[in-house]
Amino acid sequence: MPCSSAGAARFARRLAERNRTGGARAIKRNVAICLAAGWLGYAVLPWYGVGRDGILALAWLATYPDAASAPALVQALAHGRAWLLPIGLALALPLATLTLPREHPAFGRLLVAGGALGLIFAAIAGFGIINSGPRWGWVAAMFGDARQPGFGVGAVITVGALVMLFANGIAARGNFRGDAFIAGSLTVIVALIAMFVAFPVAGVLLSAVQDADGNFTIQRFVERILADNVWGLGCIAGGTSCGVAWNTIFLGILAAVFSTALGLAFALIATRTTFRWKKGLRVLTILPIITPPFVISLALIILFGRTGIVTGWLGVLFDIPRSRWLYGLPGVLIAQVLSFTPVAFMVLIGVVEGISPSLEEASQTLGAKAAKTFRTVTWPLMRPGIASALLLGFVESLADFGNPLVLGGNYEVLSTQIYFAIVGAAYDPGRAAMLAVVLLFFTLGAFWVQNRWLGETSYVTVTGKGDAGLTAALPRGVRWLCYATALPWAVFTLTIYGIILVGGFVHDMGRGDMTFTWRHYLTAFQVEQTGHGLFFSGSAWQSFFTTIQVSAIAAPLTAAIGLLTAWLLARQRFAGRRAFEFATMMSFAIPGTVIGVAYIVAFNVPPIEITGTGMILVICFVFRNMPVGTRAGLAALAQIDKSLDEASLTLGGRSATTLFRVVLPLLRPAIVATLVFSFVHAMTAVSAIIFLVSARYNMATAYIGSRVEAGEYALAIAYSSVLIVVMLLSILLIQFAVGQRKLGRRAPAVSLGTA
Amino acid sequence: MRTIAILAMLAAFLIAPGLARAQGEVVVYCSVLVDWCNLMSQEFTRATGIRVVLTQKGSGETFAQIRAEANNPRGDVWWGGTGDPHLQAAEANLTEEYRSPALPRLHDWAQRQAQQSGFRTVGIYAGALGFTYNTQALARGRMPEPRCWRDLLQPAFRGEVQMSNPPSSGTAYTALATLVQLWGEEEAFNYLRQLHRQINQYTRSGPAPSRNAARGETTVGIMFLHDAVAEAIEGAPLRVVAPCEGTGYEIGSMSIIRGGPNRENARRWYEFALTPAAQALAVRAKSYQIPSHRDAPVPEQAPRLADIRLIDYDFARYGTTAERNRLIQRWEREVGSQPR
Known part of the structure; x- marks a missing residue:
C-alpha cells in the first residue's frame, strides 16, 4: 500500500534535509583536510625536487631548509624566490571559511577564489621561470635573472590541495547538486588531463604551424599538408604508391573490420554455443594482446618470409616462387588483425554477455525463430559493442607502430612516418606535427561516425529487476559462420605462438638451425650465485624489473581514473560534458610517437621535470590507456539501468557511496578489462615509450626492439615468451582478485535437461 | 583468499628490486651492436668499479634523444655509431x-x-662501405656475381x-655521400634513380640489409662491410664485396655529452675506450671494425682498408x-618519392 502524498512529500523533505546536512559536513571536513595538506606542502615539505634519489631517501633532511630543500614559504622569504609568495596568499584566503557556516555565501566564494588564484599563481611561477632563466619578458622584468629547478613533492601537494579547495568551493555554491565528490573528481580529472595530455600535445601541435625560429607560418603548414606524399593517389592512377594518409586509412579500415568480425565470432562462440573448448578459446584470444608487437611480425617472417618455413613448403610442393609479399600491406594487416582481434573480443564479450536474455526469451515466446530473434533483438543490442570494437580497431591500427616498422616494407603509414620525421637524420618536427594533425583528424572522424551510428537509442539491458532468463542459442547459419571464421584463425594464432614458444629454445629458426639450446634465455636471464648474494647478470633483467614495476603501478591508476571518468560521463549531467568526453579520448587518438616527443619536450624543463625517471613512464601509460577504461566503463554502464543509482540515492546514499557500493560491483568485467589492458599494454607498448626510456629506466619493449634491430630474433623471442608467461600469470591473478559480477541468471542445467 | 592475492600483487612490484645504486656511475648511450655495448660496459666496470647504465640505440635515435634532452642532459657519453651524427652534435654544441x-x-x-x-668527438673505429650477396639466393635466381656498383x-x-633509408640511417647517407664524391652529384643521382628500381625495400637501420641478406630475405644488401662479415662468420651464405669503382667509409665516433650528470666518469x-685493450674487445663481441688506436690488434676477419679502393672521403x-x-x-x- 503506497503512503499518502503528504507522507511522501514529508519523506522527500526529510531525505533532502539529510542529504544536505551530510553534504555540508563532508564539505567542511574536506576543506579542513585540504587546507592542512596545502599548508603542509607550502610551508613544510621541500617545494622543489630534491635530487635523483627522491624524497623518500631523506637525504634532503640533512641540509633542510637550504635553497634546494626549503618549502615554498622559506624559499620566498629567505632564498629570494618571491614569485612563490602569491601562492601562499591565495592559500590563506580559504582559511577564513573555517569560521563560516557552510550556508554562508562567502564560504563557497572564498574557496573558489582561493583555489583559482592559487592555481593561476602556481602556473605563472612554474612556467614563467625555468632552470635557464625567465621564459617571458615581463617575468624577467619583475624578478630579474631568476632560476629554479623542477617542482617537487611540496608543490605537488599544494597544487593538489588548491584543486580540491576549488572543487569544494564549486560544490558549496550549489553546483553538482552540492556534491563535493563529483565536483572534486571532475576537477581533478580535468586538471590531470590538462597537465598531461593537453599541455604537451598543444606544444607539439604548435610546432606544426611554426617554422624553425618559432614564428607562425600558416603557409608552411598548408604547403606541407597538401604535399603529394601525404594525399597522392598514385596507387589508383597506377605507377607510384599512394599518399601516406590514404595508406593509413585503408589499413585502418581493413584491420578494424577484420578484427571486429573475428572478435565477434569468438565472442559468440564463447558465450552462445556449447563449443567444447570454449574455455581454451578465451585463453587463446587473449594471447595476442599480451604479446610484444615485434614478436608477431618476427613469427610471420619466420613462417611466410621469403625464406620462411611455409614459403619453403609451398616452393617445394607447388612450385610457388619465393616472394616478398609479406612486406607491405598484407603482412602489416595480418599482424594487426592478430593483435587487435583479442581487443575486439574483450570488448564484445562483455556486451554479448550483458544482453538481457529476457528480451530474447520474449522474442521467442512471441513466436520468432532463432534467426529472427538474432537479427531483430540480439544484433541491434550488440551494436554499441560492435561500434566500440570497430573504433578501437581503427584507432589502434592508426597508432600501431611496431608492426609497420618490421613488416611495412615500402607501405608507409603515418605513425612510422612521424617516427622517422623525428628520429631520422632529417629531423623535421614540423612535418611530424603536421602528420599528427592528419592522424588526429582521422581518429576523431572515426569517433564521430561511431556516435552517429549509435545515435540516442537505449541499450539498457541490465536492470534492477530480477532477470533470470536463458540466453538464446545462435541460429545455425550464424553458428557455422562463427566456427568457419574463428577456428582457422585460432589455429593460425596457435601456430604463431608455437613459433614463439619454440623460437627461443633453438639456435636460429630463421636460418633453419633447429638444435636445442638454452643460450638465448641465459643471455637474457642469467642469475649467478656470488659471494654476496644473487647477481642478476642477464642482459634483460634491468628492463624486466622496470617493466613489471611500471606496469603494476600504472594499471590500478589507469583503471581508477578511466572508470571514474566513465561514471562521470555516463551518470552525471554537467556543462561541457561533450568537451570533457572529447578531452578524455584525446590521448588515445594521438599517436604514441607524438606523445613520446611531446612528453620529452614538455617535461624536460621546470616546473615538471621528470624525463629520465620512472614516473614519466607511469604517467604516460596512465593517460594513454585511460580512454580504454573509459570506453569499457561506458559500454558497461550503458547496460546498467540508472534506476539502480537512483535507488541508492533515494535511500540516502551519497554519490561516492553509490559509486562504490552499487556501480563498481556491477562494473567488475570493465574493471578486469581495464586492469588487464593497462597492465598488459604497459608491458607491450612501444611507440611512446621508445622516446621516454632512459638508461636507468629501460622497458622490455624498447629492449626487444633493439634486439630485433640487431637481428637477434631468437633473443627477442625468448624475452617475449618470458613476458607472455608473466602477463598470463598476472591476468589470472587480476581476474581472481577482482572477481566476476554476479547477475541473477538461471543456471542452464534446466534447459539442457529438457532438451 | 582474495586479500592474499591482492597482497601478493602488491608485493610483486615492491620486491622487484630497485637495483642498488653504486656510488659512481656513468650513463652511456651506445650505438653499436648490443653485444659489444654489454661487453664494453662489463669490462669498464671490472677495470674501474664504476657502474655503467647503458642504453643501446641507433645513432639517429640517440642523436634525436640528446637533442631533445639538451636542456637537461641525462647521458654522459655517446659511444659508437657513424661519425656524421656525432659531427652534427658537435656542430649543435650538444657535446663537450x-x-x-x-x-x-x-x-x-x-x-x-x-x-x-673542434675536439668534440673522436674516431674509435672505421669500416668501409660496400655490398654483400647471398650466394644461395644468387644461384637460385641464376644471377651474375656483382663486383661493382654498376x-x-x-x-x-x-x-x-x-639498402637503408637515407633520411633515417647514417649508413645510407654515407652511401649517398660516397657516390656523390665518386662520380659527381648529377651522375650519382642518375645512378640512384636507376638503382631505385632495383630496390625492394629501404630499411630503417643500417645493418638491416646485411641481416636480411643473411636470411635470404633479399639477395643483395648495401651496408658497411663489417656488418656482413659478422653475419658470414656466424655461418650465413654471404659474400662480401668492396665495389670495384671505389667506396667510402665511416668513422665510428665517441663524444662526451655537454652537461651530463657524471662528467669525471664520462x-x-x-680514456678507457681509447685503450688498445678496450678496442680489442670488439672481436669478442663479433664486431669486425678497424680499431682507431695504432696499437690495437686489427681483427684478421676485418675487411682490410688497404685492399679496398677507398675514396678520399x-x-x-x-x-x-x-x-x-x-x-x-x-x-x-x-x-625516394618516385615510382619504381
Whole structure:
C-alpha cells in the first residue's frame, strides 16, 4: 500500500534535509583536510625536487631548509624566490571559511577564489621561470635573472590541495547538486588531463604551424599538408604508391573490420554455443594482446618470409616462387588483425554477455525463430559493442607502430612516418606535427561516425529487476559462420605462438638451425650465485624489473581514473560534458610517437621535470590507456539501468557511496578489462615509450626492439615468451582478485535437461 | 583468499628490486651492436668499479634523444655509431670539447675526425662501405656475381637489392655521400634513380640489409662491410664485396655529452675506450671494425682498408647538417618519392 502524498512529500523533505546536512559536513571536513595538506606542502615539505634519489631517501633532511630543500614559504622569504609568495596568499584566503557556516555565501566564494588564484599563481611561477632563466619578458622584468629547478613533492601537494579547495568551493555554491565528490573528481580529472595530455600535445601541435625560429607560418603548414606524399593517389592512377594518409586509412579500415568480425565470432562462440573448448578459446584470444608487437611480425617472417618455413613448403610442393609479399600491406594487416582481434573480443564479450536474455526469451515466446530473434533483438543490442570494437580497431591500427616498422616494407603509414620525421637524420618536427594533425583528424572522424551510428537509442539491458532468463542459442547459419571464421584463425594464432614458444629454445629458426639450446634465455636471464648474494647478470633483467614495476603501478591508476571518468560521463549531467568526453579520448587518438616527443619536450624543463625517471613512464601509460577504461566503463554502464543509482540515492546514499557500493560491483568485467589492458599494454607498448626510456629506466619493449634491430630474433623471442608467461600469470591473478559480477541468471542445467 | 592475492600483487612490484645504486656511475648511450655495448660496459666496470647504465640505440635515435634532452642532459657519453651524427652534435654544441692524452696514438683518420669537430668527438673505429650477396639466393635466381656498383643495375637484380633509408640511417647517407664524391652529384643521382628500381625495400637501420641478406630475405644488401662479415662468420651464405669503382667509409665516433650528470666518469670511459685493450674487445663481441688506436690488434676477419679502393672521403663537407639535409632532401625528391 503506497503512503499518502503528504507522507511522501514529508519523506522527500526529510531525505533532502539529510542529504544536505551530510553534504555540508563532508564539505567542511574536506576543506579542513585540504587546507592542512596545502599548508603542509607550502610551508613544510621541500617545494622543489630534491635530487635523483627522491624524497623518500631523506637525504634532503640533512641540509633542510637550504635553497634546494626549503618549502615554498622559506624559499620566498629567505632564498629570494618571491614569485612563490602569491601562492601562499591565495592559500590563506580559504582559511577564513573555517569560521563560516557552510550556508554562508562567502564560504563557497572564498574557496573558489582561493583555489583559482592559487592555481593561476602556481602556473605563472612554474612556467614563467625555468632552470635557464625567465621564459617571458615581463617575468624577467619583475624578478630579474631568476632560476629554479623542477617542482617537487611540496608543490605537488599544494597544487593538489588548491584543486580540491576549488572543487569544494564549486560544490558549496550549489553546483553538482552540492556534491563535493563529483565536483572534486571532475576537477581533478580535468586538471590531470590538462597537465598531461593537453599541455604537451598543444606544444607539439604548435610546432606544426611554426617554422624553425618559432614564428607562425600558416603557409608552411598548408604547403606541407597538401604535399603529394601525404594525399597522392598514385596507387589508383597506377605507377607510384599512394599518399601516406590514404595508406593509413585503408589499413585502418581493413584491420578494424577484420578484427571486429573475428572478435565477434569468438565472442559468440564463447558465450552462445556449447563449443567444447570454449574455455581454451578465451585463453587463446587473449594471447595476442599480451604479446610484444615485434614478436608477431618476427613469427610471420619466420613462417611466410621469403625464406620462411611455409614459403619453403609451398616452393617445394607447388612450385610457388619465393616472394616478398609479406612486406607491405598484407603482412602489416595480418599482424594487426592478430593483435587487435583479442581487443575486439574483450570488448564484445562483455556486451554479448550483458544482453538481457529476457528480451530474447520474449522474442521467442512471441513466436520468432532463432534467426529472427538474432537479427531483430540480439544484433541491434550488440551494436554499441560492435561500434566500440570497430573504433578501437581503427584507432589502434592508426597508432600501431611496431608492426609497420618490421613488416611495412615500402607501405608507409603515418605513425612510422612521424617516427622517422623525428628520429631520422632529417629531423623535421614540423612535418611530424603536421602528420599528427592528419592522424588526429582521422581518429576523431572515426569517433564521430561511431556516435552517429549509435545515435540516442537505449541499450539498457541490465536492470534492477530480477532477470533470470536463458540466453538464446545462435541460429545455425550464424553458428557455422562463427566456427568457419574463428577456428582457422585460432589455429593460425596457435601456430604463431608455437613459433614463439619454440623460437627461443633453438639456435636460429630463421636460418633453419633447429638444435636445442638454452643460450638465448641465459643471455637474457642469467642469475649467478656470488659471494654476496644473487647477481642478476642477464642482459634483460634491468628492463624486466622496470617493466613489471611500471606496469603494476600504472594499471590500478589507469583503471581508477578511466572508470571514474566513465561514471562521470555516463551518470552525471554537467556543462561541457561533450568537451570533457572529447578531452578524455584525446590521448588515445594521438599517436604514441607524438606523445613520446611531446612528453620529452614538455617535461624536460621546470616546473615538471621528470624525463629520465620512472614516473614519466607511469604517467604516460596512465593517460594513454585511460580512454580504454573509459570506453569499457561506458559500454558497461550503458547496460546498467540508472534506476539502480537512483535507488541508492533515494535511500540516502551519497554519490561516492553509490559509486562504490552499487556501480563498481556491477562494473567488475570493465574493471578486469581495464586492469588487464593497462597492465598488459604497459608491458607491450612501444611507440611512446621508445622516446621516454632512459638508461636507468629501460622497458622490455624498447629492449626487444633493439634486439630485433640487431637481428637477434631468437633473443627477442625468448624475452617475449618470458613476458607472455608473466602477463598470463598476472591476468589470472587480476581476474581472481577482482572477481566476476554476479547477475541473477538461471543456471542452464534446466534447459539442457529438457532438451 | 582474495586479500592474499591482492597482497601478493602488491608485493610483486615492491620486491622487484630497485637495483642498488653504486656510488659512481656513468650513463652511456651506445650505438653499436648490443653485444659489444654489454661487453664494453662489463669490462669498464671490472677495470674501474664504476657502474655503467647503458642504453643501446641507433645513432639517429640517440642523436634525436640528446637533442631533445639538451636542456637537461641525462647521458654522459655517446659511444659508437657513424661519425656524421656525432659531427652534427658537435656542430649543435650538444657535446663537450675534450682532448684525450691518447689522441696522438690514434690513426690519422681518427685524429682528423677530432680536429674537424673542434675536439668534440673522436674516431674509435672505421669500416668501409660496400655490398654483400647471398650466394644461395644468387644461384637460385641464376644471377651474375656483382663486383661493382654498376653491376647492381643489371636487370637480373630488379627488386633484389636492399639498402637503408637515407633520411633515417647514417649508413645510407654515407652511401649517398660516397657516390656523390665518386662520380659527381648529377651522375650519382642518375645512378640512384636507376638503382631505385632495383630496390625492394629501404630499411630503417643500417645493418638491416646485411641481416636480411643473411636470411635470404633479399639477395643483395648495401651496408658497411663489417656488418656482413659478422653475419658470414656466424655461418650465413654471404659474400662480401668492396665495389670495384671505389667506396667510402665511416668513422665510428665517441663524444662526451655537454652537461651530463657524471662528467669525471664520462672522461674515464672516454680514456678507457681509447685503450688498445678496450678496442680489442670488439672481436669478442663479433664486431669486425678497424680499431682507431695504432696499437690495437686489427681483427684478421676485418675487411682490410688497404685492399679496398677507398675514396678520399670529405667528412668536413659531408658531415655538416646543411649539406646532409640538402642531399637527403634531393634524394627524397628525385629518388625516394618516385615510382619504381
